[in-house]
Amino acid sequence: MKQIEECYQILKDPNGYVKRFKAESGRKVIGTFCSYAPEEIILAAGAHPFRLFGSGEKIRLAEAHLQSYCCSLVRGALEDALGGRLAFLDGVVFPHTCDSIQRLSDIWRLNVPACFHLDLILPVKLDTDGARQYMIDVLRRFRGELGEKLSVTISDEELRAAIRICNRIRAALTRIYALKGERPEILKGSVLYALVRAAMIMDRTRAASFLEEVAAEMEKESTSKAAAWPKKRIFLSGGVCNHPDIYTIIEEAGGEVVGDDFCTGSRYFSGLIDEKADPVTAIADRYLERVVCPAKHRGLTNRADHLVRLAREKQARGVIFFLLKFCDPHAFDYPYLKEALDQAGVPSMLLEVEDRLSADGQLRTRFEAFVEMI
Amino acid sequence: MAEKDEEKEKRKIKTVAKMKEIMTAYYIDAKTAGQTGKKVAWITSGGPVEPLIAMDVIPVYPENHGAMVGASKMGADLCGKAEAMGYSSDLCSYARADIACAPINGGPIGGLPRPDMLVCCNNICGTVMKWYEVQARFFKVPLFILDTPFCHTGFSAEAKRYVKGQINEYIAFLEKACGKRFDYDRIKEVGRLSVQGQRLWQEILDTAMNRPAPISAFDAFFHLALIVTLRGTQQTVDYYKMLLAEMRQRVSEGIGAVPREKYRLLWDNLPVWYRTKWLSEKFASHDACLVADTYTSAWCGALRYVDENDFLGSMAECHTRIYLNIGVDEMARQVIEMADKYDVDGIVMHSNRSCKPYSFGQYDIQRIIREQKGIPTLMIEADMVDERSFSEGQIETRIDAFIEVLKGKKS
Numbered sequence A: 001m002k003q004i005e006e007c008y009q010i011l012k013d014p015n016g017y018v019k020r021f022k023a024e025s026g027r028k029v030i031g032t033f034c035s036y037a038p039e040e041i042i043l044a045a046g047a048h049p050f051r052l053f054g055s056g057e058k059i060r061l062a063e064a065h066l067q068s069y070c071c072s073l074v075r076g077a078l079e080d081a082l083g084g085r086l087a088f089l090d091g092v093v094f095p096h097t098c099d100s101i102q103r104l105s106d107i108w109r110l111n112v113p114a115c116f117h118l119d120l121i122l123p124v125k126l127d128t129d130g131a132r133q134y135m136i137d138v139l140r141r142f143r144g145e146l147g148e149k150l151s152v153t154i155s156d157e158e159l160r161a162a163i164r165i166c167n168r169i170r171a172a173l174t175r176i177y178a179l180k181g182e183r184p185e186i187l188k189g190s191v192l193y194a195l196v197r198a199a200m201i202m203d204r205t206r207a208a209s210f211l212e213e214v215a216a217e218m219e220k221e222s223t224s225k226a227a228a229w230p231k232k233r234i235f236l237s238g239g240v241c242n243h244p245d246i247y248t249i250i251e252e253a254g255g256e257v258v259g260d261d262f263c264t265g266s267r268y269f270s271g272l273i274d275e276k277a278d279p280v281t282a283i284a285d286r287y288l289e290r291v292v293c294p295a296k297h298r299g300l301t302n303r304a305d306h307l308v309r310l311a312r313e314k315q316a317r318g319v320i321f322f323l324l325k326f327c328d329p330h331a332f333d334y335p336y337l338k339e340a341l342d343q344a345g346v347p348s349m350l351l352e353v354e355d356r357l358s359a360d361g362q363l364r365t366r367f368e369a370f371v372e373m374i
Numbered sequence B: 001m002a003e004k005d006e007e008k009e010k011r012k013i014k015t016v017a018k019m020k021e022i023m024t025a026y027y028i029d030a031k032t033a034g035q036t037g038k039k040v041a042w043i044t045s046g047g048p049v050e051p052l053i054a055m056d057v058i059p060v061y062p063e064n065h066g067a068m069v070g071a072s073k074m075g076a077d078l079c080g081k082a083e084a085m086g087y088s089s090d091l092c093s094y095a096r097a098d099i100a101c102a103p104i105n106g107g108p109i110g111g112l113p114r115p116d117m118l119v120c121c122n123n124i125c126g127t128v129m130k131w132y133e134v135q136a137r138f139f140k141v142p143l144f145i146l147d148t149p150f151c152h153t154g155f156s157a158e159a160k161r162y163v164k165g166q167i168n169e170y171i172a173f174l175e176k177a178c179g180k181r182f183d184y185d186r187i188k189e190v191g192r193l194s195v196q197g198q199r200l201w202q203e204i205l206d207t208a209m210n211r212p213a214p215i216s217a218f219d220a221f222f223h224l225a226l227i228v229t230l231r232g233t234q235q236t237v238d239y240y241k242m243l244l245a246e247m248r249q250r251v252s253e254g255i256g257a258v259p260r261e262k263y264r265l266l267w268d269n270l271p272v273w274y275r276t277k278w279l280s281e282k283f284a285s286h287d288a289c290l291v292a293d294t295y296t297s298a299w300c301g302a303l304r305y306v307d308e309n310d311f312l313g314s315m316a317e318c319h320t321r322i323y324l325n326i327g328v329d330e331m332a333r334q335v336i337e338m339a340d341k342y343d344v345d346g347i348v349m350h351s352n353r354s355c356k357p358y359s360f361g362q363y364d365i366q367r368i369i370r371e372q373k374g375i376p377t378l379m380i381e382a383d384m385v386d387e388r389s390f391s392e393g394q395i396e397t398r399i400d401a402f403i404e405v406l407k408g409k410k411s
């Protein structure tokens, strides 16, 4: 598919892509962290939301600000900013999530002066009326503050248009994931990764139509007769995944990824926004009701219920937990998620990654052993 | 030798015995709650304890328990057990130790009394919420979360409304859990005692402005237990009155916490519980006294926002704008304020692997202090409870070198 080639080009050099896009479109570029950044509002302001992951450069400058026991995502993003690799950003938005991002926001504000800085101090518990009201209030404030920084007023009409684009992206990715779950062999895991990732980086209008095209092509292909398919169905669980290679390694080990609950995966796009309701309220409701990130609270077993349900729905033979070292919220949830899977009879394995994948051979052996066992 | 003992005896804080008595009685009370029909709530150190006291619920502090685990040097063992349960060794060691204690009644006092409810305020970190979720699932008891939005650069009107609303939710939660009405008269009294206790605690810490300081941060770590645990009771007020009187007496007699106080230092972050004695002797051997710290003073920091005549009403602000729930630049400002107030020669920062919200940003605070005040700072890498992260040789060398720097500056 030609769309996939386009994706790969973008992912090869996301910063280069966005710089070109900025020059051509004249849009301001706003860096965001985490899947709780309300892209709809940024788009409605005429700006471009650009998700920051850290480019994986060796940590040198960030050493002077963050200890070694901080996750590679936070250290990596700061390293990029201090190294001048993000100089094209006009602003940056920090949604409040974990303790590490919280402090990164402070450190960034004090040390990266070139771009404007907005904190979005979301509620942490999401299951009360008071929290819902606060979420709405915070998003309203954000709408005003962002408009001020960009010298625009964000109208309801613009918000609705942005919601429609984001919904199209979400709906298309949902279709792609569903098809991948049904007929895993029609799309490689690394391609799935590339599609979601590109959606967080590229021009969103382009992303919407492009993902719809991919979904349509996949639908066509899925009508072909399914080949006898000996691979084992694997589901991935965790936070941020920056490693397309794991898909390939899993496939080579005899597995096939049929879904995930990553924040750089299904948590990013699950849940549509009501296009008819008051836009800010509708945006708030989506972020409140979407399956939570472990840094948020929505009941005591919300995440385990979700994971078990998804694993069953996707008929997963096993789950691989992919966790970033030093990531507290995910590490706290791991034992109970594993236990819930155990009780549901779904085997799982844990892979903890610092920033780079460990020597490929070792990982391959572990995956092979796991795939064989399940 | 006899003379030396006498000298040591003179320096001992006499009220310590009383403190041990109170804490023992308190833990017995809590451990026998099942027989006496009292309810027990587990609560985080930054949580609003006063409504519990007003409802006759016994508050229990897993963090205080974590400190006891650390001080009894049981941290490495219990943290290891938590790791065997699947909890990463990079998580907060208070949480790890407590989670490991629960199923086996482990730790220095044979486990904490079973909770009837859990009260978690996330003003100190996100860890406590995850930790209390684990315990709520384990004990199958209701959990109340007081969500205090982080104040990077200020406390917004929306956030204030949100937290205020939650104080009412908290009261409704307690009424349900206790099966009785909330006593609005009683909370006024408890609130008054709480404020009085906090003021006394501040006054006690402030005696360290004297030279020599009659009390050190190491003493404060110990005497802190009451303002955390039994804030809002007459007992705490009485105890701190005694302690304050003793400190004033020491000031008038010129008795210092350290025999020949020469260098005055400020401590940042939690104590290294399993090494307080070693560290205090190490610093004392260099004639250095830790005269203040950012940790124990957090329990009177809310005084600037409290309204004694509307205790419940001001609770939202008091609990949201605490030391750990503010931006790094504001923390630096407060550290500098303390450095001036206690007139310190240097700052010792504990980079604590366990506590990310307290430790990330320390390098910037260090830089700000250097730029604005030129005060030397020392960074020690350790962990508050898990002694596996403590490297004695390395830390000793660093302290010695730091004192050399101070010496150079003084002469």
Ligand code: SF4
Residues within 6 Å of the ligand: A071, A072, A073, A074, A097, A098, A099, A100, A101, A239, A240, A295, A324, A326, A327, A328, A329, A330
């Ligand atoms: S949630 Fe985890 S991975 Fe994400 S920034 Fe926080 S600590 Fe890092």
Ligand code: SF4
Residues within 6 Å of the ligand: B063, B092, B093, B094, B095, B124, B125, B126, B127, B128, B270, B354, B355, B356, B357, B358
């Ligand atoms: S030590 Fe830090 S991370 Fe642990 S409970 Fe206390 S504030 Fe939270």
